[in-house]
Amino acid sequence: MINKVSNIKEMKKGFTLTIKYLGFALVSGFFLMSFGCNKDFDNTLPASFKNDTLGVGDGSKRVLYIILDGVKGSVLKNLAPTNLTQITAKSIYSYDGLTDYQTNEITNAAGWTNMITGVDVSKHKVSTENFTGFDSQATPTLFSRIKSVFANTRTVSFAATAAFNDNLAKDASVKQSFTDDAGVKTAVINEINSNNPSVLVAQFHSADAAGGNNYNTNNTAYTTAINTLDGYIGEIMTALRARKTFGGENWMVIVASNKGGGPSGAANSSNPFVDGSRNTFIAFYNPKFSRSQVALDPNNLPYSGTAPNLVCTNTSRNDLVANNTTTGNFGTSGDYTLLLKIKANHSSVGGYPPFIGKTANFASGNAGWVLFTNGDSWNFKANGTQQFGAGTRNFRDGLWHTIAIRIYTENGTRYVTGYQDGKIVGGPLTSSNGNWTASMTSTTPLTVGNIVTTESTVSAIDVLIQDVLIYNVALSENDVINNMRKTNFSSTDNYYSNIIGYWPLNEGQGAVAAEKTGKGPLLNFVGTNIWKPYGDLAPNVSASVFTTAAYTAVPNGVDIPLMIYNWLNIAVPANWNLMGKFYTPPVNLPTN
Numbered sequence: 103m104i105n106k107v108s109n110i111k112e113m114k115k116g117f118t119l120t121i122k123y124l125g126f127a128l129v130s131g132f133f134l135m136s137f138g139c140n141k142d143f144d145n146t147l148p149a150s151f152k153n154d155t156l157g158v159g160d161g162s163k164r165v166l167y168i169i170l171d172g173v174k175g176s177v178l179k180n181l182a183p184t185n186l187t188q189i190t191a192k193s194i195y196s197y198d199g200l201t202d203y204q205t206n207e208i209t210n211a212a213g214w215t216n217m218i219t220g221v222d223v224s225k226h227k228v229s230t231e232n233f234t235g236f237d238s239q240a241t242p243t244l245f246s247r248i249k250s251v252f253a254n255t256r257t258v259s260f261a262a263t264a265a266f267n268d269n270l271a272k273d274a275s276v277k278q279s280f281t282d283d284a285g286v287k288t289a290v291i292n293e294i295n296s297n298n299p300s301v302l303v304a305q306f307h308s309a310d311a312a313g314g315n316n317y318n319t320n321n322t323a324y325t326t327a328i329n330t331l332d333g334y335i336g337e338i339m340t341a342l343r344a345r346k347t348f349g350g351e352n353w354m355v356i357v358a359s360n361k362g363g364g365p366s367g368a369a370n371s372s373n374p375f376v377d378g379s380r381n382t383f384i385a386f387y388n389p390k391f392s393r394s395q396v397a398l399d400p401n402n403l404p405y406s407g408t409a410p411n412l413v414c415t416n417t418s419r420n421d422l423v424a425n426n427t428t429t430g431n432f433g434t435s436g437d438y439t440l441l442l443k444i445k446a447n448h449s450s451v452g453g454y455p456p457f458i459g460k461t462a463n464f465a466s467g468n469a470g471w472v473l474f475t476n477g478d479s480w481n482f483k484a485n486g487t488q489q490f491g492a493g494t495r496n497f498r499d500g501l502w503h504t505i506a507i508r509i510y511t512e513n514g515t516r517y518v519t520g521y522q523d524g525k526i527v528g529g530p531l532t533s534s535n536g537n538w539t540a541s542m543t544s545t546t547p548l549t550v551g552n553i554v555t556t557e558s559t560v561s562a563i564d565v566l567i568q569d570v571l572i573y574n575v576a577l578s579e580n581d582v583i584n585n586m587r588k589t590n591f592s593s594t595d596n597y598y599s600n601i602i603g604y605w606p607l608n609e610g611q612g613a614v615a616a617e618k619t620g621k622g623p624l625l626n627f628v629g630t631n632i633w634k635p636y637g638d639l640a641p642n643v644s645a646s647v648f649t650t651a652a653y654t655a656v657p658n659g660v661d662i663p664l665m666i667y668n669w670l671n672i673a674v675p676a677n678w679n680l681m682g683k684f685y686t687p688p689v690n691l692p693t694n
Contacts, residue, residue: 162352165666166342167303168335169217171210171263172310173328173359174317175199175383181325183332185339186385189357191393194685195385198398198656201361208379210310211265213360213659218243218270220663220680233269244663245273248301251672255300260289262307271303283308287334291341298347301666304338306331310363317363317378354669356662358384384657386665392688396656405502405589405640408610409445409566411632414455414552416562420629421551422607422615429603429622430460430548430572432471432484432509434541435516437576440507441569441585443643445636446475446498448564454481455563456553458570461486462546463555470544472553473505475563482507482520482528484542490520490528497522502640504569504586510576523642524583550605550625566634572603572622587644591618609633654683661685 175197178186189195201213202222206229215228219241227235238246245257259271264279271277276293280286283306290304312327319325335357342353362381412420424430432438442458454474461470468486478496483489497503506521520528546553550567569589577585577597588595591604603622607615610633615625664682667674674680 162350163670164299164351164353165301165669166338166353166355167301167662167666168338168355168357169214169303169305170309170328170331170357170359170383171213171305171307172313172317172361172363173331173383174362174364174378174381175359176362176378176381177317177319177325178328178359178383180319181328183329185332185336186357186383189335189339189355189385189387190395192389192391193385193387194391194394194396194657194687195383195387196396196398196657197381197383198396199358199382199384200656200658201380201382202658208361210263210307210360211269213382214266214270214305215241217358217360217659217662218245220244220660220678220682222660222681225679225681231265233265236269238272243270243273244301244666245271247663247667247678248670248672249273249275252300252670256298257301257303258293258297258299259303259305260286260293261303261305262286263305266305274303283331283334287337290338294338294341294345300670306334310361313363353388354665355387356385356665357387358382358659358662360659382659384659384662386657386685386687388687388689390689394685394688396685398656405643406635406637407568407608408633408635409568410550410607410615410627411564411566411634412457412551413564413632414562418629419552419554420627420632421549421553422605422625423550423628424548424623424625426623427545427547431544432542434543435511436509437511437574438507438509439571439573439575439577439582441504441571441573441582442506442567443502443504443569443589444497445500445502445566445638446563447500447566448475448498448562456549456555457563457565457567458548458550459553460542460546460548461544461553461555464553465555468544469541470546471542472555473507480505480522482518482531484518484531488518488531490518490531495522495525495527502638502643504642506582506586508576508579508582519579521582521586524586526579548603548623548625550607566636568607570603570605570607571601573597573600574602575600587642589644610635657683657685 179197201208201216206223209229209231211231211233212223212228215226215236216222219226221241223229226241227237248255248257257274259267259274259277261267261279262283267277267279278289280289286304286306290302293299293302309324309327309331312323313321317324342348359382362378364378410422414420444457454476456472456474459470459472461468461472464472464483464486466486471484473480473482475498476491478498479491480497481489481491503523508519508521510517515532517530517532519526519530550570552563571591575597581596591598601619601621604618605615605625606618609615613627613631617624661682664674664680664684668684
């Protein structure tokens with residue numbers, strides 16, 4: 103097992119200890135708990151406490167895991183019931199958790215299985231209440247995993263729904279099902295009072311039953327059920343801190359809902375973060391944890407995928423080149439819009455290497471158009487003569503940016519304006535204030551990447567490019583700006599019928615990039631076809647919510663088994679293929 107404690111900062115009356123997860127076991131032997139009797143479940147450590155950093159030999163580390171069926175995180179946040187609110191004061195917690203990020207209909211069984219196996223429906227295959235498709239050998243439960251590591255460890259499961267125990271707790275040391283939540287609560291308290299469990303799981307179902315067709319605060323039966331459960335949790339916590347051996351034990355208490363409530367699947371799941379059926383609450387509690395809320399920031403989700411990596415030098419280049427010579431011709435008249443997303447990773451260059459265009463050479467007198475690097479910014483140039491720059495707008499900063507060119511006609515005058523990340527940055531060029539006699543049409547194919555040209559003395563670029571779109575109309579300025587954060591363009595979008603070329607550039611492999619609408623040409627790699635994965639916080643892009651990266655932006659049910667294994671100092675090998683994410687608990691300890 104690997105144990106690492108880092109980031110110890112001396113404080114006036116104590117220090118803050120931060121535990122870093124390295125993919126294996128969490129050191130938690132420092133945290134010897136003893137609940138006090140005040141409202142925040144505080145405790146006072148003994149003057150001397152055992153520093154057990156090497157394992158679980160004394161059995162001090164234990165887990166109480168409470169599952170609340172159908173309790174929406176948003177409703178719980180609004181209700182702020184007494185005991186759960188006190189628990190959040192000493193927890194890593196979120197009201198914005200997700201059951202999963204798919205579009206399937208959510209069921210209790212699917213939510214439970216996520217929480218007990220550490221993988222989602224794509225792996226455990228449970229989507230219906232009868233657990234059809236579940237293979238406990240391929241995706242073992244936490245009861246099975248713990249039993250395989252610590253054969254004599256007492257694991258207990260008390261459930262208000264028999265299907266939970268029948269399918270997910272087969273390898274628990276003790277399991278018992280009840281007809282109501284009150285029976286589960288009583289059994290949990292009796293177990294705490296009389297036995298010595300290392301992992302104690304309690305599944306409560308009354309809130310989900312009360313939700314019916316209305317999982318909202320205006321359903322009195324639903325809110326009453328939640329408040330009753332909160333009272334049960336208070337009783338359980340009181341029993342826990344009353345254990346005679348409690349002062350030498352180290353409990354992590356997990357409270358989490360298996361799912362939210364309301365219509366689910368299909369159109370109801372078009373965005374998992376606004377799908378009430380997927381909205382969950384989750385808290386990892388220890389009285390030495392500091393409050394740490396993980397809230398959803400919808401404008402700062404991780405942007406992830408795989409894009410063509412166009413790396414070009416003076417001696418070599420890899421580009422994507424259209425297999426026709428007409429798409430991208432903007433001529434001397436007509437309206438068009440060009441959109442693309444780009445992440446520029448190259449260092450500062452002294453020349454002007456292009457990154458997209460349709461021209462043989464953008465020196466003076468050459469027809470066509472091009473976008474090229476100019477220091478930290480970029481320029482647009484038409485006909486080898488007219489150009490504008492993006493001014494002080496930096497795009498060579500390692501972040502994703504959206505660039506747009508809008509070609510439009512007003513009162514017989516043709517204009518070209520440039521945009522970056524929702525702002526006008528260049529132009530407008532007009533056909534009346536410069537030499538616009540040459541055409542923005544070229545027999546050279548549309549090229550994404552570097553274009554060899556005498557105008558650029560240095561050709562070095564290193565860029566990722568995605569979502570290249572060409573419209574045969576000038577989108578309104580508002581539409582251009584509103585589309586700049588957008589990803590995953592679809593047939594339901596405004597102006598989609600006006601797209602004459604849309605290249606998502608997300609294949610991830612191969613020498614050909616497809617055009618999505620069927621109206622434009624394929625793009626073929628010239629040189630080495632390089633695809634590069636990325637996963638970045640992208641303040642300028644609205645990341646897709648249907649990605650693992652977006653799912654892991656908040657705590658979720660699949661995280662719980664991983665947190666439990668680490669708390670118990672169980673090494674997690676890669677071949678377990680868990681999908682969970684570890685959350686670092688900030689912990690305050692005395693210095694004595």
